[in-house]
Amino acid sequence: MxxxxxxxxxxxxxxxxxxxxxxxxxxxxxxxxxxxxxxxxxxxxxxxxxxxxxxxxxxxMGGTLGHIAIVVALGTMLGKMMAESGASDTIAHTLVRWFGEKRVPLAMMVSGLVVGLPAFFEVGFVLLVPIAFTVARRTRTNMLLVCLPMVAGLSVVHGLVPPHPAALMAAMIYKADVGRTILYGLLIGIPCAFLAGPLFARLIAPFIQLSEENPMAAEFIDHGQERSLPSFGLALATILLPVLLMLIGSWADRFAPAGSTLNEAIRLVGNDDMALLIGVLISFFTLGKMRGFNRDTILRFTNECLAPTATITLLVxxxxxxxxxxxxxxxxxxxxxxxxxxxxxxxxxxxxxxxxxxxxxxxxxxxxxxxxxxxxxxxxxxxxxxxxxxxxxxxxxxxxxxxxxxxxxxxxxxxxxxxxxxxxxxxxxxxxxxxxxxxxxxxxxxxxx
Structure with a gap:
């Protein structure tokens, strides 16, 4: 009672x-x-x-913004560099070619599952959003058919599959075998992601009237169409670098004894914020200087993309x-x-x-x-x-x-x-x-x- x-x-x-x-x-x-x-x-x-x-x-509010504001700012900068350099177009084109236009929702679901494994939902979200916008624009696909599968994939690994930090924490509290938890989590998580992503998106999209104007999507439009696009390998390596660093950080104890200076350094590099910071700085070279952009242009990109994020961070x-x-x-x-x-x-x-x-x-x-x-x-x-x-x-x-x-x-x-x-x-x-x-x-x- x-x-x-x-x-x-x-x-x-x-x-x-x-x-x-x-x-x-x-x-x-x-x-x-x-x-x-x-x-x-x-x-x-x-x-x-x-x-x-x-x-x-x-x-x-302060506790939430302490993490979210950094993630949104750095993730948006990385997304802007990917858009302006044409890297988002390269990845989007490759995904469409591999999966076919009819299976674009499935491609975005798989992207969410892979990128979200080591990262918290918000980090994976800001990494994949520019690709989702580009895929939707290139294929003229309803935004929900692209974005819902992506967030479904991110959400599934956030809650169900180690080595994601939250899922790993729950497994440790229950004293569960991590290997079996990963196996069971994938067996359960993949069909869950399909039901909530591609299938549900197809059912709900006809009933949702989206606005034709999207301020955030406008920030990730590729303005470098005249330039040759960067290679798929370079584009993929740039966006996955923060993901790789986070994975390495989660395995710090395997590389060096706990409490050692090397262990602490690996954990620092693998921290969400640090991994994104390193990724952004590297993108200034791989997607900036190597694509012919000078310092003033890169500075303008990073300044322009932050304005629309103010409302988002405040609401979060x-x-x-x-x-x-x-x-x-x-x-x-x-x-x-x-x-x-x-x-x-x-x-x-x-x-x-x-x-x-x-x-x-x-x-x-x-x-x-x-x-x-x-x-x-x-x-x-x-x-x-x-x-x-x-x-x-x-x-x-x-x-x-x-x-x-x-x-x-x-x-x-x-x-x-x-x-x-x-x-x-x-x-x-x-x-x-x-x-x-x-x-x-x-x-x-x-x-x-």
Whole structure:
């Protein structure tokens, strides 16, 4: 039985989310202001001290922007260099030639799965977005048919497949065998990505009317058509360099003893921000100087591409602020209590706990680690569930229904120039399909093992 205070908190959260959607979609209030007002309203309803509400929002926003702002800025610079040099065109042309125009959605799904393995969702997103825009433009394909499969691939590896940092963390908490978790994660993740990406995109695209103008897509238009395009090898090496550095960083302990100077140096180079920084600097040479651009032109490119990212980073940060208020107001604790009181199987408990924390906080990583920390001790005592499948079920739950308190929601909305209702109908449902299908496949695999 839910206590009255927890019930009130959950009702207040529901009202805050609905009010937020109405403010943005119906009353056309600036999304940043809407997020701020919704956070204030929820904090007041939850009886948080006034000063604490503001501090909580600031802390959540600052914590989110600390990572996202760097990733978006560096990723956009790299994307701009790829577009201006023609590298995005080269990769897009090659993907279309390999897969064929009819299988472009499948090509983008595979790209998301590969690039997203070592990187957090936001990093893989900013790396692949310029290619997605170019593929859509070259093939005259509906943007959703290209972009939804891409984000589905990125999302699947984020939640289900080590060595992605979040999925690897969950596997370690459950003391699961990493090799088997990777195998099971791929067996489950690939069909999930296909259902939520190419298949769902084909079903939903006819019902979504996209705007003809997209400010972010305009930043990634190739203005170097007169020049010969860079080779596919050079273009691919440039975009995959940050991905390779992140992989090397995750294997630091294999190259040098933990705690050693070399180990720390490898980890530093493999850090998301550092890997992207190195990738951008290298692109100035491979896609800049080698393509005939001088220093002034490269500087102009990097300055021009940052202007449209201001709104994106602000909204992603505000989403983090709203998520932090949800945590500090006690909503997350109320949700965890509900999950623990439910008498369900361990796989369903892991999925349900992660799903509820995700809905409350907006962060898949927080949901994954929180749920794994709660369920792992129960699993060790009761047994009966494969730890690898528990890790996958937890990851699947952490992906459910991304909405207005998730930075990824605003990233997708702004880059693809969608309205809030359109983002809910596309991206949020895409995430939910991955989540529910992941749980269903985990149950099916548990019966076969």
């Amino acid at each position: 839910m206590d009255p205070h927890s019930a009130f908190l959950l009702l207040s959260t529901l009202i805050a989310v609905v009010a937020l959607i109405l403010l943005v979609a119906v009353f056309k209030l600036n999304p940043f202001l809407s997020l701020f007002l919704a956070s204030l309203g929820l904090g007041i309803a939850a009886a948080m001290p006034m000063a604490t509400i503001i501090h909580s929002f600031e802390a959540g 940060g505000a989403g983090g602020g709203f998520g932090r208020v949800l945590q500090d107001s006690g909503v997350s604790h109320a949700i965890i209590t509900i999950a623990l009181r439910s008498h369900v199987s361990l796989l369903l408990l892991a999925w349900l706990t992660a799903a509820l924390v995700r809905l409350a906080t907006g962060s898949a990583t927080v949901a994954m680690t929180t749920a794994a920390g709660i369920v792992a001790p129960i699993a060790l005592q009761t047994g009966g569930a494969h730890p690898e499948l528990l890790a996958i079920a937890t990851g699947a739950g952490s992906l459910i229904f991304s909405h207005v308190n998730d930075g990824g929601f605003w990233l997708v909305k702004e880059y693809f120039n969608l309205s809030v209702p359109q983002t809910l109908k596309t991206w949020s449902i895409c995430e939910t399909i991955i989540s529910v299908a992941g749980l269903a496949f985990a149950f099916a695999l548990s019966l076969a093992l």
